[in-house]
Amino acid sequence: MKIELTVTSDKGIALQEYLKENIGIPKSLLHELRMSKEVKVNDKIPVWTLPLQKGDILSIPFLKETITPSATQMEIDVLYEDEHLLIINKKAGIETHPSSEEDTASLSNGVAEYFVEQEILAKVRHIHRLDKNTSGTILFAKHALSGALLDREMTVRKIKRTYLALVEGLMDCSAGIVDKPIGKDRHHAARRRISSNGQKAVTHYKVWKRFPKEKLTLVELSLDTGRTHQIRVHMSSLGHPLYGDTLYGASVKQERHSLHAWKLTVPHPFKEDVITVEAPIPFDFGPRTLAALIGKL
Incomplete structure (x- = not known):
């Protein structure tokens, strides 16, 4: 199989540089493609150092x-x-x-x-x-x-991920941003913590629904950064750890913590389409008393 791409630049860039700079192919993969001798320009084996012309058709194999x-x-x-x-x-x-x-x-x-x-x-x-x-x-x-x-x-950060979390307590704010750096916890190998020397971490949250009887809040979250355990650490830092997440201070233990990667938006790498998919909220996401209700939201 192969992919065909049309050269859109009129700057006369060599094939090697065009694939690297305009398409984004890393050096290691470029070497493999070159050695394969299957890359073609206008259906011919190219000279990789010669400039391309606008409108040229590139054929790149799936190795x-x-x-x-x-x-x-x-x-x-x-x-x-x-x-x-x-x-x-x-x-x-x-x-x-x-x-x-x-x-x-x-x-x-x-x-x-x-x-x-x-x-x-x-x-x-x-x-x-x-x-x-x-x-x-x-x-x-x-x-x-x-x-x-x-x-x-x-x-x-062109690929966007949106999460849903069920957190302990009734959150006062309907929306907000957590901008707190995250680093390793030297006392616990599996944990992360808020640390002034840690990596920058930014989480946006928005309340979907509060459950007063259960003292839980359903929250939508998106990330500007992708640190290990970022949502878990940030929500815990607000005093609202994820339901079931005892590693970060939850009072109730269950087989899983209540975090679900609900939506994914991906600009297609070869087409002008943007793909958006949603994963249904699973039954084991939170307490059984809320499972049916949450699943319908």
Whole structure:
């Protein structure tokens, strides 16, 4: 398979520089593409140092790769798919990627089996990750070129992620911004904490609904940054830890914390479309007494 792109610049940039600067292909992948001798300009093998002309047609192959990690049979919930990318609704209780070569129970292992079944000869590339006990939308690339361009979109924050969280207590403010740096907790390897020496972290929140009887609040959140445990740390810092998140001060323990990657918006790397998908709120998101109500919001 291949992708065809039309040169839009009239600056006479060489093929090597055009693919790097205009398309965003990293140096390592450029080398692989060049060595493959399958890249073509106007259906001919190009001289990589010669300038391109506006209107030239570039043909870039999807390089065949060994499927990794190891494949594991697993039921996966596909929310969106085309030949370039895959968006999955992750269940809580499963890691995004394996923690070791012996670990074969992660979502990435399940996607590897899906690739085998679909005869997609590519490494499994998750463009972002979710904590083990966070459910919802997660984005995978289906070939190296797509992975490189989606990584670039993630780096410059073009890919937008919106979360829902059920937090302890009744929040007073209907909306707000938490701008507090986050660093590692030297007393607890698995925790993060607010730290003046930490990395900048900004979280926007908006209250959806308060539940006075249960003393819980349903909140929508979006991130300007993507720090480890960012939402969990920031909400806890406000005195409203996620329901079930005892690592960050919740008073009630459940099998998962109540955080769900509800919406994902992705500018398509090869088309002018913007893909937006929503993952239904799962039944195990919060207390059983609220599950049906939350699911209808």
